[in-house]
Amino acid sequence: MNLDAIHGLTQPDQRSCGPSSLVAAHMVLDPAYRPASFSREVLDLHRSLTSASYAGRAQLPWPRALGTPPWAVAHAMQSYAGVPYRTRVVRLGSHDTVFSAVVAALADGRPCPLYVGSTWLPRHVVLAVEPSPQGVLVYNPGRGSINELTRESFVAGALKIFGRWTHPWFVVLPGEEGRQA
Numbered sequence: 001m002n003l004d005a006i007h008g009l010t011q012p013d014q015r016s017c018g019p020s021s022l023v024a025a026h027m028v029l030d031p032a033y034r035p036a037s038f039s040r041e042v043l044d045l046h047r048s049l050t051s052a053s054y055a056g057r058a059q060l061p062w063p064r065a066l067g068t069p070p071w072a073v074a075h076a077m078q079s080y081a082g083v084p085y086r087t088r089v090v091r092l093g094s095h096d097t098v099f100s101a102v103v104a105a106l107a108d109g110r111p112c113p114l115y116v117g118s119t120w121l122p123r124h125v126v127l128a129v130e131p132s133p134q135g136v137l138v139y140n141p142g143r144g145s146i147n148e149l150t151r152e153s154f155v156a157g158a159l160k161i162f163g164r165w166t167h168p169w170f171v172v173l174p175g176e177e178g179r180q181a
Contacts, residue, residue: 001028001109002031003129003130003137003139003146005034006027006028007139007144007146009023009141009144010142011042011142015046016042016068016141017067017124017125017141018068018072018073018113018125021126021139022073023038023045025076025081025111025127026080029080029081029109046068049068049069049073049075050069067125068125070087070170070172073087074087077113081174083174083175084175085173085174086172087172088171089169090169095154095155095156096151099135099136099151099154101173102128103136105173105174106129106130107131111128112173112174113171113172114126114168114171114172116168117169118164118166118167122169123165124142124162126162128149132148134152135148135149135153138161142163147161148161149161
C-alpha cells in the first residue's frame with residue numbers, strides 16, 4: 001500500500017475523523033482515486049454517512065455533531081472494498097482476538113477503521129492500514145500521522161498514540177465471507 005498518499009492529510013473539523021479515515025481507506029484501496037479536495041470530499045461524505053440512506057441502503061440517520069456511527073462506516077467500507085464489513089465491539093477479554101482479526105484483515109489488504117476513546121465514550125476514528133513488526137500501522141486523521149499501534153498496548157486496553165483517547169471501543173472488520181483464503 002502507498003501510505004504516502006494519506007500521510008499528512010488531516011480532518012477538516014473536530015467531528016470528521018470517521019469520514020477522513022474513510023476517504024483515506026478509499027485512497028489506499030483504489031490508488032487511482034485522488035479527491036481534488038480532501039477536506040471537501042470528507043465533509044460531503046460526512047453529510048451522506050449521517051443521512052437516512054447511504055449507497056442505496058436505508059440507515060438510521062445520525063446527528064453529524066456526534067461524529068459518524070459505526071454502521072455507516074461499515075457500509076462505506078463495503079462500498080470501497082467490495083466485501084461486507086461489520087462492526088465488532090471490543091470487550092474486556094476480547095482484545096487479543098480482535099487484534100488478531102485486524103492483523104488478518106490487513107494481511108488480506110483490507111484496512112480497518114478503529115473507534116477509540118476515553119474510559120466512558122468512543123470519541124475518535126482512526127484507520128489501521130497495514131501490519132507492522134510489533135502490531136499494525138494506523139492513520140490518525142487528527143494529526144495526519146501514521147504510527148505503530150502495538151499488540152501489547154491494544155491488548156492491555158491502554159493505547160498511547162492517540163493522545164487522550166486511550167481505550168479501543170469498536171473495530172470495523174471485513175466479514176468472514178470477505179476474507180480471502
